């Protein structure tokens with residue numbers, strides 16, 4: 001499989017606080033990678049380095065064989081990096097449909113009219129079609145999370161970065177969302193998924209990465225990783241099944 | 242499944258007709274109005290145009306400028322420079338003044354776009370002050386005490402005073418319609434999607450492929466051009482310019498902010514309603530002098546606290562009406578057609 005994304009020796013500091021510490025990782029085309037780690041481990045910061053919201057203090061980010069370390073976030077989106085936010089950032093004064101239109105028009109550089117059909121289809125796929133004309137500000141938490149996902153999809157990504165998309169949802173809502181993500185995976189979409197709900201994650205991903213204090217401490221088969229002593233120590237008692 | 246997207250609503254079609262009727266009536270003002278009426282309508286028009294531009298900046302692009310008087314002043318002085326020193330005809334000079342203001346907006350943006358939030362606001366004000374102090378140094382333009390438009394230039398607008406007033410009236414009406422129209426057109430275009438997205442969340446719009454910086458810069462330059470043209474219009478009506486009048490914070494920005502806040506920020510109808518309210522208040526309260534300003538200030542604060550969506554927002558949200566609809570509504574046809 002061709003390599004899609006690669007970080008080499010990436011570090012990120014906030015003042016003197018080292019949040020990402022000499023981290024290297026990669027993602028293959030079509031692969032689904034899970035990321036876990038305690039609160040404050042640097043997972044969201046890692047996504048910001050990949051999507052371009054933050055620039056690393058050291059190291060490089062490569063995407064599709066190109067060094068994109070200095071590339072701005074909107075250009076990374078056009079190249080195919082789509083992300084969702086841990087705390088949803090809906091465009092509250094726009095309708096759900098218009099939220100997707102933004103991603104479709106600018107993420108893929110198409111004329112507005114050509115985006116209507118694909119956006120409507122993504123709304124169907126993510127279960128938001130009935131809310132298409134509602135203002136995004138009026139959505140429930142589950143709907144906001146779905147909108148994060150739908151909007152990122154509309155931008156036509158090659159890799160989808162999902163940041164705790166199931167966080168704060170009920171068990172039933174969570175398994176619904178997992179179904180949706182499974183369905184997206186059938187199109188061959190690459191994903192990196194940060195999630196604290198380990199069993200949901202393990203049921204979808206091919207590979208699991210564990211981050212602690214900004215360092216990569218485990219990387220491999222999800223079940224094997226969950227059984228490793230280091231992870232057992234951090235995630236005391238949480239089973240992968 | 243078939244999908245259809247619409248923007249117009251029944252009220253918007255009715256509103257379109259009403260707007261047209263009002264416009265025709267106002268356009269006939271030289272037939273029915275006195276000279277004072279024409280003057281008042283021109284003032285109404287330039288405040289409306291300034292308010293539309295400020296709303297576009299602050300209400301959509303998130304650029305809360307308190308320095309738009311910079312462009313009014315540049316446009317006003319542009320008129321004097323182009324007509325007196327370059328011998329350009331007044332109407333052409335007004336257009337060139339708008340273009341000049343847009344050109345000045347680029348280096349200005351280079352400075353102020355590095356600043357965020359409150360610092361951006363202060364930065365725009367500082368830049369406007371720099372322009373004011375600079376023009377006060379130019380003795381060819383009358384320095385600090387200012388300059389009048391020479392008789393020869395005034396004559397070149399039109400021969401008689403009445404003709405001049407009618408001409409200025411139509412230019413005023415045109416710029417108000419143009420300012421409102423261009424905002425409507427921008428918001429309905431693809432660029433409008435980006436702007437509205439920026440208004441609601443800058444990080445999200447950027448990570449969905451919107452070039453926030455460029456989107457804002459385009460709006461800043463357009464607003465400067467229209468504001469500069471309005472500046473030229475203001476001073477062709479006043480026939481006299483000085484740095485203090487041209488770069489007046491109260492007249493060209495504070496009143497304008499009041500108008501937009503009262504009417505409803507982030508909506509095209511807001512500036513229209515706000516300008517009407519502003520002129521009604523001015524009619525009844527102007528004799529109160531300083532008190533008038535204080536009443537305006539208090540009103541603005543109360544509206545900001547109690548109804549941040551403005552007067553138009555109160556009405557529109559309650560009855561769900563939009564005179565200038567920009568929302569794209571998705572209709573799903575065939576099999577299931579029961580969406581909200």
Ligand SMILES: Nc1ncnc2c1ncn2[C@@H]1O[C@H](COP(=O)(O)OP(=O)(O)OP(=O)(O)O)[C@@H](O)[C@H]1O
Nearest residue numbers: 014017019037038039040041042043044045046086
């Ligand atoms: N902009 C910032 N400025 C300063 N410190 C920051 C900033 N963003 C994050 N941090 C700090 O960096 C550390 C890592 O944050 P990050 O959001 O990446 O963690 P996380 O692994 O996503 O945690 P969680 O599971 O709670 O979402 C935290 O200590 C956080 O306080």
Ligand SMILES: [Mg+2]
Nearest residue numbers: 043044045086
């Ligand atoms: Mg996080």
